[in-house]
Amino acid sequence: MIPFEYSMGLSAVLFGLGVVGVLVRRNVIVLLMCVELMLNAVNLAFVTVADHLNSVEGLLYVFFVMTVAAAEAAVGLAIVVCLYRARRAVHADEISLLKG
Amino acid sequence: MLQNYVPILILFLLAAGFGLGMVLMSAMLGPRRPDSEKLSTYECGMTVDPGARRPFDVKYYLVAMVFLVFDVEVVFLYPWAVKFKALGLFGFVEMLVFLFILLVGYAYIWRKGVLEWE
Amino acid sequence: MTFSMADMRLLTPHLVITAAALLVLLAEAVSPGRRKGYLPYLGIAGIVVAAFTTPGLFGPARSGFSGMLAGDAFAAFVYFILYAVGALTLLVSDAYLRDEGRDHAEYYALVLLALVGMMLMAGATHLMSVFLALETMSIAIYALAGFFRDERSAEASFKYFILGAFSSGFLLYGIALLYGACGTTEIQGILDAFASNRALAGSPMALAGVGLVTVGFAFKVAAVPFHMWTPDAYQGAPTSVTAFMATGVKAAAFAAVLRVFFVAFQTLHVDWSGVLWVLALLTMTLGNLTAIAQTDVKRMLAYSSIAHAGYILVGVVAGTPEAGAGILYYLLAYAFMNIGAFACLIMVGRKGHENTELDAFAGLGFKFPALGLAMSLFMFSMAGIPPTAGFIGKFLIFKAAVHQGYYWLTIFGVLNSAASVYYYLRVIVTMYFKPEPDTPVVEGLRAGPSMALATILAGLGVLYFGIVPGGLVDLAEQALRYLV
Numbered sequence: 001m002i003p004f005e006y007s008m009g010l011s012a013v014l015f016g017l018g019v020v021g022v023l024v025r026r027n028v029i030v031l032l033m034c035v036e037l038m039l040n041a042v043n044l045a046f047v048t049v050a051d052h053l054n055s056v057e058g059l060l061y062v063f064f065v066m067t068v069a070a071a072e073a074a075v076g077l078a079i080v081v082c083l084y085r086a087r088r089a090v091h092a093d094e095i096s097l098l099k100g
Numbered sequence: 101m102l103q104n105y106v107p108i109l110i111l112f113l114l115a116a117g118f119g120l121g122m123v124l125m126s127a128m129l130g131p132r133r134p135d136s137e138k139l140s141t142y143e144c145g146m147t148v149d150p151g152a153r154r155p156f157d158v159k160y161y162l163v164a165m166v167f168l169v170f171d172v173e174v175v176f177l178y179p180w181a182v183k184f185k186a187l188g189l190f191g192f193v194e195m196l197v198f199l200f201i202l203l204v205g206y207a208y209i210w211r212k213g214v215l216e217w218e
Numbered sequence: 219m220t221f222s223m224a225d226m227r228l229l230t231p232h233l234v235i236t237a238a239a240l241l242v243l244l245a246e247a248v249s250p251g252r253r254k255g256y257l258p259y260l261g262i263a264g265i266v267v268a269a270f271t272t273p274g275l276f277g278p279a280r281s282g283f284s285g286m287l288a289g290d291a292f293a294a295f296v297y298f299i300l301y302a303v304g305a306l307t308l309l310v311s312d313a314y315l316r317d318e319g320r321d322h323a324e325y326y327a328l329v330l331l332a333l334v335g336m337m338l339m340a341g342a343t344h345l346m347s348v349f350l351a352l353e354t355m356s357i358a359i360y361a362l363a364g365f366f367r368d369e370r371s372a373e374a375s376f377k378y379f380i381l382g383a384f385s386s387g388f389l390l391y392g393i394a395l396l397y398g399a400c401g402t403t404e405i406q407g408i409l410d411a412f413a414s415n416r417a418l419a420g421s422p423m424a425l426a427g428v429g430l431v432t433v434g435f436a437f438k439v440a441a442v443p444f445h446m447w448t449p450d451a452y453q454g455a456p457t458s459v460t461a462f463m464a465t466g467v468k469a470a471a472f473a474a475v476l477r478v479f480f481v482a483f484q485t486l487h488v489d490w491s492g493v494l495w496v497l498a499l500l501t502m503t504l505g506n507l508t509a510i511a512q513t514d515v516k517r518m519l520a521y522s523s524i525a526h527a528g529y530i531l532v533g534v535v536a537g538t539p540e541a542g543a544g545i546l547y548y549l550l551a552y553a554f555m556n557i558g559a560f561a562c563l564i565m566v567g568r569k570g571h572e573n574t575e576l577d578a579f580a581g582l583g584f585k586f587p588a589l590g591l592a593m594s595l596f597m598f599s600m601a602g603i604p605p606t607a608g609f610i611g612k613f614l615i616f617k618a619a620v621h622q623g624y625y626w627l628t629i630f631g632v633l634n635s636a637a638s639v640y641y642y643l644r645v646i647v648t649m650y651f652k653p654e655p656d657t658p659v660v661e662g663l664r665a666g667p668s669m670a671l672a673t674i675l676a677g678l679g680v681l682y683f684g685i686v687p688g689g690l691v692d693l694a695e696q697a698l699r700y701l702v
Contacts, residue, residue: 079372
């Protein structure tokens with residue numbers, strides 16, 4: 001068995017990587033990937049806790065997080081395609097029409 | 101603890117050995133008559149023209165997104181199928197409602213012409 | 219695990235509105251491209267039917283679907299706020315979308331589905347259903363924000379999307395940690411876990427969970443410093459969607475905040491009230507200060523919505539049923555005045571030109587007296603000047619904060635409210651006391667019968683609940699009595 005703390009630590013590190021990625025990276029596709037990384041880190045945490053507590057609730061979360069992540073990715077990609085058509089830009093720095 | 105992973109280690113070794121063995125065997129046993137066409141990166145199929153690094157048609161993304169959503173919804177069908185008897189009639193009706201809602205979405209994108217390539 | 223008919227009873231309003239959304243989609247799928255002027259009214263009919271099935275829920279707490287969804291007075295009260303938001307949004311959207319040439323069935327279906335998500339959020343008694351409801355609402359709204367497909371709309375949608383997905387990541391991680399600490403994520407179960415185990419409140423995992431859930435919700439209600447792209451999203455989105463986001467999302471998010479913080483985290487009030495105290499102060503002050511500097515009315519309203527979230531947070535900090543009732547009242551008042559103000563903004567625009575710069579309003583008060591009157595009423599209400607609903611809302615929240623001894627926060631709130639009068643009245647002053655430029659910016663109003671009806675209804679709501687608030691306040695207090 002892998003100790004509880006190891007898996008939770010790994011999920012915390014993955015989540016942190018995702019957060020830093022969203023804050024630092026500027027390519028919108030990479031932003032999307034970082035958000036997905038955050039969600040996967042959460043999934044790992046849920047599975048770890050569910051295993052630790054021997055309860056099924058956390059596993060249910062994983063199902064829902066997966067489907068929600070897919071729906072979110074689909075809408076996100078649609079928005080990026082729309083944005084690219086309108087602006088020809090995939091860098092968050094160039095997306096700055098609205099400021100003030 | 102770690103000895104639980106011994107089978108996985110063995111699987112890794114077997115897989116790596118099999119892959120390496122095949123490559124080595126073909127390198128040792130196979131006849132070798134190189135020509136320029138065979139040494140090019142893509143040995144089979146037609147010559148790639150005008151280069152692979154062009155953007156995909158946006159239609160491709162549309163279909164991919166639709167596929168992604170419908171594909172992942174199937175994740176709910178598996179647990180339902182496993183527990184089909186225990187969930188009984190209510191579970192069956194519930195799943196029909198779920199599939200009906202997906203079907204409405206499907207009918208909508210179909211009639212809106214999302215699935216037409218041209 | 220079985221479901222009874224009593225469970226289905228709790229879900230009836232949601233089912234009715236979902237059915238309306240599916241009908242809208244099917245109607246379009248069966249006869250694409252035909253006349254579809256009736257689609258928003260089909261949606262409104264669905265909302266009205268749902269409203270008739272709701273009063274039965276008004277009563278003591280009932281929980282269904284294995285503790286996932288509540289049917290209590292609190293949920294029913296918020297449902298009615300959301301019905302008002304949904305119906306007014308659909309009314310406002312009709313003429314607007316037709317004028318912009320974007321009147322597609324999916325818009326109305328998405329509004330209705332987002333509404334279902336908001337309602338589930340208000341009724342959710344389990345963090346899993348809170349999360350699913352939040353995503354149902356958010357994903358629909360990401361698509362709505364980008365509905366005009368031009369540069370600004372796409373940018374607004376993208377920014378709202380990244381912010382929203384980022385915040386749900388925080389919320390989810392918080393939920394996972396709470397699950398690890400409490401062993402359950404049912405709201406009542408979390409309360410029981412914290413109440414029965416004193417040591418739990420000091421465990422790092424539980425505290426990190428509470429913190430991350432707080433951050434997630436702070437993003438959702440656009441509290442400073444988690445408001446970064448909210449003004450951009452509000453400004454770039456189609457105006458009807460901005461109204462929907464600013465009122466509906468806020469009402470649903472605060473309903474969930476009330477349930478989570480007042481019930482699940484009840485015993486931790488000492489811990490989170492300090493953090494929210496700072497957030498409330500920052501949100502009010504920064505929202506107002508930046509709103510003063512704006513020259514575009516739509517963007518000014520975006521910042522003002524941040525400031526209003528700050529006032530509501532003052533009520534959350536107070537943490538009593540009295541404050542909760544004030545928040546419910548405020549959310550309804552805010553829905554009326556904000557949708558009304560955005561309806562006025564839609565009216566001064568024309569296809570492709572929003573005309574929301576402050577200068578465009580010069581002289582409009584005399585040129586279009588009805589518009590001037592309506593806009594003035596909504597601005598007065600936002601500024602919190604009696605006899606409008608905005609005044610009563612602020613009064614109730616600040617009163618509850620004073621009762622809990624939050625004198626400084628209340629003083630800052632009142633000062634902020636006074637400062638906000640400046641930029642709200644500036645719109646009125648521009649409308650009545652500045653001459654219209656020689657080449658008029660606004661030549662005609664984009665007003666149809668539905669738009670006029672929506673504005674009149676919103677105006678009547680602001681006035682009625684401002685003059686006779688008693689009955690509504692009683693209802694809100696009842697709703698809270700069953701919650702806490």
